[in-house]
Amino acid sequence: MAEITLKSLAHTYSANPQSPQDYAIREMNHVWQQGGAYALLGPSGCGKSTLLNIISGLLEPSSGEVLFNGEVVNALTPEARNIAQVFQFPVIYDTMTVYDNLAFPLRNVKTPETRVHERVMEVAEVLELTSQLKRKAKNLTADEKQKVSMGRGLVRDDVSAILFDEPLTVIDPQLKWTLRRKLKEIHQRFQITMVYVTHDQLEASTFADKIAVMYEGQVVQFGTPRELFETPNHTFVGYFIGSPGMNFLDVSARDGVVWAGDTALTVGQGVRDAIEKATSSSIKLGIRPEFIEVHTDPVEDGMPAQVDHAQDLGTYSIVYLTLGGISLKARIEEDQMTPTGKAWLRFPDERLGLYVDEYRVEIDHE
Amino acid sequence: MNKVHNNRAWWLILPMLLLVAFSAVIPLMTVVNYSVQDVFDANTRFFTGTEWFKEMLNDPALQAAVLRQFAFSLTILAIEVPLGIGVALIMPKKGWQASAALILVTMPLLIPWNVVGSIWQIFTRGDIGLMGWSLRELGYGYNITSNPVDAWVTIILMDVWHWTSLIALLCYSGLRSIPDAYYQAARIDRASKWAVFRYIQLPKLTNVLVIGVLLRFMHSFMIYAEPFVLTGGGPGSSTTFLSQSLTTMAIGQQDLGPSAAFSLIYFLIILLVTWVFYTAIMNMQKDNNKGA
Numbered sequence: 001m002a003e004i005t006l007k008s009l010a011h012t013y014s015a016n017p018q019s020p021q022d023y024a025i026r027e028m029n030h031v032w033q034q035g036g037a038y039a040l041l042g043p044s045g046c047g048k049s050t051l052l053n054i055i056s057g058l059l060e061p062s063s064g065e066v067l068f069n070g071e072v073v074n075a076l077t078p079e080a081r082n083i084a085q086v087f088q089f090p091v092i093y094d095t096m097t098v099y100d101n102l103a104f105p106l107r108n109v110k111t112p113e114t115r116v117h118e119r120v121m122e123v124a125e126v127l128e129l130t131s132q133l134k135r136k137a138k139n140l141t142a143d144e145k146q147k148v149s150m151g152r153g154l155v156r157d158d159v160s161a162i163l164f165d166e167p168l169t170v171i172d173p174q175l176k177w178t179l180r181r182k183l184k185e186i187h188q189r190f191q192i193t194m195v196y197v198t199h200d201q202l203e204a205s206t207f208a209d210k211i212a213v214m215y216e217g218q219v220v221q222f223g224t225p226r227e228l229f230e231t232p233n234h235t236f237v238g239y240f241i242g243s244p245g246m247n248f249l250d251v252s253a254r255d256g257v258v259w260a261g262d263t264a265l266t267v268g269q270g271v272r273d274a275i276e277k278a279t280s281s282s283i284k285l286g287i288r289p290e291f292i293e294v295h296t297d298p299v300e301d302g303m304p305a306q307v308d309h310a311q312d313l314g315t316y317s318i319v320y321l322t323l324g325g326i327s328l329k330a331r332i333e334e335d336q337m338t339p340t341g342k343a344w345l346r347f348p349d350e351r352l353g354l355y356v357d358e359y360r361v362e363i364d365h366e
Numbered sequence: 367m368n369k370v371h372n373n374r375a376w377w378l379i380l381p382m383l384l385l386v387a388f389s390a391v392i393p394l395m396t397v398v399n400y401s402v403q404d405v406f407d408a409n410t411r412f413f414t415g416t417e418w419f420k421e422m423l424n425d426p427a428l429q430a431a432v433l434r435q436f437a438f439s440l441t442i443l444a445i446e447v448p449l450g451i452g453v454a455l456i457m458p459k460k461g462w463q464a465s466a467a468l469i470l471v472t473m474p475l476l477i478p479w480n481v482v483g484s485i486w487q488i489f490t491r492g493d494i495g496l497m498g499w500s501l502r503e504l505g506y507g508y509n510i511t512s513n514p515v516d517a518w519v520t521i522i523l524m525d526v527w528h529w530t531s532l533i534a535l536l537c538y539s540g541l542r543s544i545p546d547a548y549y550q551a552a553r554i555d556r557a558s559k560w561a562v563f564r565y566i567q568l569p570k571l572t573n574v575l576v577i578g579v580l581l582r583f584m585h586s587f588m589i590y591a592e593p594f595v596l597t598g599g600g601p602g603s604s605t606t607f608l609s610q611s612l613t614t615m616a617i618g619q620q621d622l623g624p625s626a627a628f629s630l631i632y633f634l635i636i637l638l639v640t641w642v643f644y645t646a647i648m649n650m651q652k653d654n655n656k657g658a
Contacts, residue, residue, distance in 0.1 A: 058550050079556045091551035093565045104565075105555040152555060 002068040002160035002193060004032040004055060009064035011050055017062075024050045026217040027064065032161070032195060034069075037187045039204035040197045042214035043240070048197045051214070052163050055195065057081045068160055084153030085163040089170060090145035092137040098124075099133040102151045123155045126186055143171045143179065154186060161193035168203065180206050201241050213237050229288070235358045238286050244318060247292070247328045248284045248355070251275060260285070263324025266301045268349040274363045275354065284355040291351035292330040294319060295344040296337045302344030310338050321345065400626035418627035427603070428628065431611045432635070438607060439586040442525045446582060447575065449526065450533025455567070457538055468538075471531045483595025486524045490596075510597055514604035517597045521605055524592060529585070533578045540574040541567060576647050580640055587636055608632055 011025040020026055024047045032038055040048045053059040055066060057078040065072050073081050084105075093101050102120045111119075124130045127147045132140065137148055146167060153162045164183075168176045184207060187194050196207050204211050205225035212222045213236070220234035221227075225241075232238035238246030249260040253275040258265045265285070275283055295302055305323040310332075317338055321328045323345060330345070332338055354361045401419070404412045422428060453471065458464045477485070490510055492498040501508035510517040544566065552562045590609040593599065599606035612632065616625035 056554065058553070078550075078554045083554065085550070085554045087547045087551060089545070089547060091547050093569075095565060095569045104557070104561075108556045108558065108561060149551070152551075 003034040003070075004161060004193065004195075005065075005067040005070070006030040006055075007065040007067060009054065009061050009066065011047075011054060011059070011061045011063075020217075023217050025054070025061070028218055030212070030219055030222070032193060034193055035191045036193055037184070037207060037209050038193075038195045039208035039211045040195060040214060041199065041201060041204040041211050041240075043199055046214045047217040048214050049165055052085070052165055052195065052197050055161070056083045056085045056163050058085075082156070082158060082160050083163065084156060084159045084161070086146075086149050086153055086165065086167045088166045090142060090149045092140070092145050092148050094136075094138040096137055097133065098129055098135055098137050098140070098148055101137045101148050102129075102133075102155050105152050105156050119155050119157065123151045126154070126189070127151050127182065143175045146171060147179070150183070154190065154192075157190070159192060161195060164194065164196040166198055167196075168198075176203070183207060201243075213240065215240075231360065232286070232353065233360045235284060235286065235355050238288075238353065238355075242288060242290075244289055244329045244331075246286045246288050246353075248286050249326055249328075251283050251285050258285075260323070261325050263303070263326070265347070266303055267347060267352065270364050271349060271352055271354065274361060278354075278356045278361065280356050282355075282357050284358075285347075286353040286355055287347050287351055289318065289329045289331040291348060292328065293346040293348065294321075294330050294332055294336070294339060295346070296339045297344065299344050299346065302346055305343050305345050307339050307341055307343050310340075312338075319343070397626045397629050400622050401630055404623050414623065418623045419631065422624055422628045422631060428608075428611060430603070431606055431608050434604075434606070435587060435608045438522070438525075438589070439583055441522055442529070442586050443579060443582055445522070445526050446530045446533050447579060450530050450578070451537050451571065451575075453530065453534040454537035454541055455563075457534070459542070468535075471534055471538075473531075474528050475531050475535075477528070479591035480595050482524065482528050483592040486520065486592070487596050490520055510601075512601055514601055517601060517605050521593050521596060524596065525586065525589070528592070529582060532582065533575075536574040536578045537571055540571045544570050572647075576644070580643065583643070584636060584640060587639075 007029055008027050009025060009029070010023055010027040012023045014022045017023060040051065042048045050059065054061045057066075057073070057076055057080075060074065066074055068081065078085070093104060096104065099120055102123060103116045106116045106119060120133075121130070124133055127150065129144070129147055129151065132144065137145065140148065150164075150167065153159065168179060171179060180203060183194070183196075196204070198204050198207075208225075210222060210224055211228055212219045213228065213234075214220070215234065215236040221232065221237045223233075228237055228241045232241065232246065235246075235248055238248070249265070251258055251260050251265065253259070253272055256272070258267050258272050258275055267285075271285070275285075298304075303323060305321040305328070308320040308322055308327075310320070311318045315334050317332045319330045319332055319338065321330060321343060328345075349363075352363065354363050402414060402416075404414050457467045457471065474482075489495045490498040490508075492502050492509065498508055507513075508516055510520050548566050549562065552566055557565070588609055589607055590613070593605050593607060594610055597605045599610050609632075612625055612628055615621050615628065
């Protein structure tokens with residue numbers, strides 16, 4: 001069991017890195033607390049697998065330190081770090097039975113056979129593999145194999161942490177759900193630090209208490225699923241979390257009015273002040289599709305918009321709108337009227353996020 | 367959908383049948399024909415039935431040759447398979463070293479059989495051969511023309527030199543197909559080097575090894591040119607293997623009936639052994655499928 005600290009960690013695969021783009025992991029500091037269930041979320045190629053391999057010790061970082069309980073482990077092998085890792089594709093030992101597969105990590109360190117038996121039976125029960133124990137691992141289905149892979153991580157009760165590298169990629173959607181629940185259950189039962197890498201926000205939020213969103217080699221936000229949804233720290237988080245993602249409008253303030261292109265936006269005093277204060281040329285207003293108020297009739301302070309089309313998704317619909325040349329998406333609940341032709345929008349001030357150079361800036365709503 | 371049954375489609379396999387007939391069935395039938403008759407000339411022949419077969423099976427010289435042949439094939443398999451695996455394991459996996467190693471390892475396979483025999487014939491000569499001369503200088507009275515043990519060891523050495531590469535190359539390709547994740551998982555499971563070999567590498571090599579062992583068995587069981595050039599079957603008949611006995615009988619003595627019978631027995635032995643080996647391996651895997 002361990003608290004894992006990453007201290008000014010950076011990694012590059014290039015021998016002679018010139019710019020930040022050459023880094024798979026840009027310099028970062030991060031702490032994974034003991035016993036937490038974490039997800040590392042990000043698109044393909046953002047460096048999340050690299051980060052995971054650095055934590056497990058399969059990869060040595062170009063610079064910075066990895067600490068387990070305050071001790072630098074950079075030079076330690078995965079064996080010595082006592083870490084368990086589950087890979088994207090199930091790795092099983094073909095010629096062994098399920099039982100022997102599960103017992104393998106324990107037997108490798110000469111655990112007494114009675115203890116091995118105890119642990120294997122316990123883990124097999126949790127993973128519902130008890131009836132399969134005598135089968136050859138080779139003949140299992142993909143999801144059973146992946147359960148065996150996970151089991152080999154869980155069977156060691158002294159592990160520092162268990163790392164999952166997109167473990168449910170090969171699993172059928174329905175089983176995915178079951179296995180995710182299983183993992184959560186296991187986490188609650190054994191209280192082991194778990195880090196779960198995925199590109200699926202649903203997977204991340206059902207498994208993890210806290211999610212680290214990675215983008216271009218850095219963690220852009222670390223928070224609960226709710227925080228990521230309500231107050232994304234970075235435009236990427238806004239765009240990546242939620243379905244559909246956050247709407248962003250390039251804005252500027254002129255003559256006491258906030259403009260998005262040629263369209264004047266109706267926003268509160270606080271928002272306008274904040275935009276006027278910003279000195280950068282990259283200023284964006286972000287609002288989630290869920291929070292845009294869509295009215296079918298003119299309302300006070302309503303901004304007229306064109307309705308392009310609506311997508312009915314059963315319990316809600318997504319309406320595609322154009323507001324002065326800017327495309328927006330809004331989510332309309334089942335019981336609301338879906339507008340056609342024209343609609344009037346309102347952006348509630350407290351739901352607006354201001355992003356200067358892609359990062360969120362606090363708005364003083366007085 | 368209606369499936370059309372048209373039995374005229376069977377005619378389509380006719381060319382293949384003809385080809386196989388000329389390449390295999392007809393020559394084999396000629397041998398069968400000779401094996402049950404005593405042929406004097408084009409017009410004089412007697413039907414002998416199983417007489418030649420009985421004679422051949424009871425011939426002590428041939429029985430000795432069969433035993434010698436088995437001893438030879440099993441010995442070279444016992445050396446070449448572990449050695450080949452070992453070579454494959456230490457071959458570099460990437461960079462120019464990998465290409466260089468591949469070329470070096472492949473080299474012996476490209477040399478024609480009787481050239482291999484000649485190379486070793488010269489190599490082992492006491493006067494000008496590097497190995498023969500060195501051994502003599504070291505004080506060992508090495509002589510493959512008079513000492514059967516020397517002759518045997520040399521022939522086995524020659525075969526190992528010539529053919530270990532085949533096993534090594536097959537295993538190398540097998541090892542390359544193992545995904546990295548397996549090695550990473552093994553490290554994380556704290557597996558020893560031996561455990562990695564035993565539970566990851568060896569199981570993944572089973573298929574290529576089945577092919578390798580079958581090829582090497584059949585090859586070595588039919589070995590002819592190399593020992594013929596190197597020792598000529600001697601000293602005495604100590605390195606006379608089956609194909610050489612057969613050649614002597616068929617070409618040297620023109621005993622067509624007995625040698626035809628013997629050819630068939632020879633063929634059936636190879637067929638039987640490979641069949642037994644193959645079935646045994648496949649059955650082992652099938653049992654695995656059913657689970658214990």
